[in-house]
Amino acid sequence: MTHVLIVGSGPAGLTLAIELARRGVDLRIVERSPRPPGGVRGKGLQPRTLEVFDDLGVIDEILATGAVYPGLRSYIGDEVVWEGRMDELREPSPGVPYPNVIMQPQWRTERILRDRLAELGHRVEYGAEVTGVEQDAEGVTATLATGERVRSAYLVGADGGRSTVRKAAGIGFTGVTHESERMLLADVKARGVDREHWHLWGSLQSRSLHFSLCPLPGTDIFQLVAPYPGHDDLAALVAEHAPHVRIEEIVWRSEYRVNIRLAERFRAGRIFLAGDAAHVHTPAGGQGLNTGVQDAYNLGWKLAIGSEALLETYEDERKAVAEHVLGLSTRLYREGDHRRGDDTNQLDLAYLGSALSVGERGGERLGAYFAEQRGTGFLLLADRAPGFASTAEIVLPPLDGQRGVILVRPDGYIGYHGDESGLSAYLSGFGIAAPLSSAAR
Template structure:
């Protein structure tokens, strides 16, 4: 029997697959599309996501092929009227090793993650669709479009905003779809613009944005984003507002409706929802893809351990975060705020109030010792003579009590050592399986 069946191979599903694979957990990941997508779609990787990608072993390739966001250059016709940044370039520090938003087309992010998953011995099964499933207290039985029936301990729906998994569970998807607020996305080629600027026609602040053309790193493609007015003529749109720019080729295009929704449950029995299957956002602030990666990073180590008390914390922790992030991205969208920084980098997100967060710093991101945290295990910061099945390091300067750092970099327990055993046994925490990743 397969331990976990993952439905969907976007960044969320792939992150979860890597998390499980490097712990030696048996898994399958299926994708109904016959081949990987080619469109840019999401392109911003937040600092917290970069920390996750460091831990997963893909950060070098992400940084080598991506770039920091370019300077915005605003035009009226062919005349430059303003230049400026949407984010402040910051220097790395001990507490923030990846301080800047990195631009990386989603198709390449997914390719890098698929390559990492292949190193760990697993492949995405393309052209395979989930057609139905049943579950009981002991397992889930999934029916695939190939006719195969798969028995698994857990099933995870990472299959997007139109999630088959969520619909079959009967979980509501509360929120709004704004039919009148649509955007056109396209990947285009043109030789008439430099690739060092993000080119903008119209004023976002005055809500008169006509279109933007953003050069994608290590490609010859620009991503075009424009409000959708019912006219599909991208060539005519560009010619009207920027007659000096000629579109040589439209490589890919899609229409986007503004959706703001969150699932009413992130878990039903042995079935979990993550990423866009659980929450969909406006594009403002670049939160959607990144929040999905964090869902998977939270869920992966809990599935590997598999205790009921631990799995129960997934919904509690991630629903609170999703609600906060949805509120943030909605506010930025309504205010037409294109700035990036502390509000959007996801470094300040925490699991305060979670049953898994105990003590003064329980639920906080540790924010240091990143090299020591790499891998699949817990980290214990304590001056102790006792033996624990974790990596043990001396306490931080000024630290009182012991600190147990979860595999996802957040503090689980902070308090007297005398209470640690009860905490560990209460959540069924044992040392994860061998670290095959590093």
């Protein structure tokens, strides 16, 4: 019997697997596809996601192989009629070490995460489709297409918008699918355009975009985006609006329908949902992949500790965030607003009002001590170590102007802010024996 079975090996499933593996939790991660998927799909990594990837030990390769978004260049035919940016480039600061969105094709993000998971002793099991899920008071039994029945204490569905796990758990997926609003995504090789700009023909704001070509870092590929249906012949589409550009090869293509949906619950007993299995978004604002990574980052340490009181906070915290992000991405899509900024970088998302957030700053992202946060443990910001502390605890100096003690959760949010006398009760109330070493990898 494995402790956690993860269904789905996209960014959410892989992030969760790494979180559990580095804590020594027994896990399996299964994927219905026979091999890793191709195609760029999601490509924007928000600043908060980059902080998570720093903690997971993959930030160096993410930054080395990715790049900030290029400037936009809009054309009529071969004439440039407008240039600008979708974001304002910023310098790193002590509170925001990764201030800019990084472009990274999803296939490479997943490959980097898989390599990190392999370093921790685990690999994705491909061609292992889950065909049935049953749970009882003691655990969950998943049936694979191979006939194997996998028994686990908990099961996490990170298997996408058409989630088999969500359906098996009887969880509704409310919202809308706009069948008439479709986009075509394609990875292409092209000539006649430079790789220093994101090239557009038509207007994003007026929804009259004919197509765009975005160069992907570390490749010779452009991602082509065009309205669909009506554009099966991509070479002809490009030739019609940009005669000087030639499509030499179509490496991958896929159709995208605008879906705006939220799971009615993120948990049913011992079954949890994360990523697109729990929420699907419009592409505006680049929120979908990033929100899924944050789901996993929230859930991983809670599953590792495993107390019921702690697990109960997952749905409360992440569903509220998903509702907010869905509203944001829907508004940006309807307004034709493709800018990136403070409202999309996910740095201001917080868990205010959560049962796990106690005190004046409870639920806030700490925004400091990033090096010390790497690893699996809690941080305590206090003048001294209270009497309950174990020798493995990490105690750091208080922040300027800090009153009382601050306990920082493993995911970088403040759990407790208050008098030292209340900290032991807080920890025991959530089944947390004592803070763990933040130096653990």
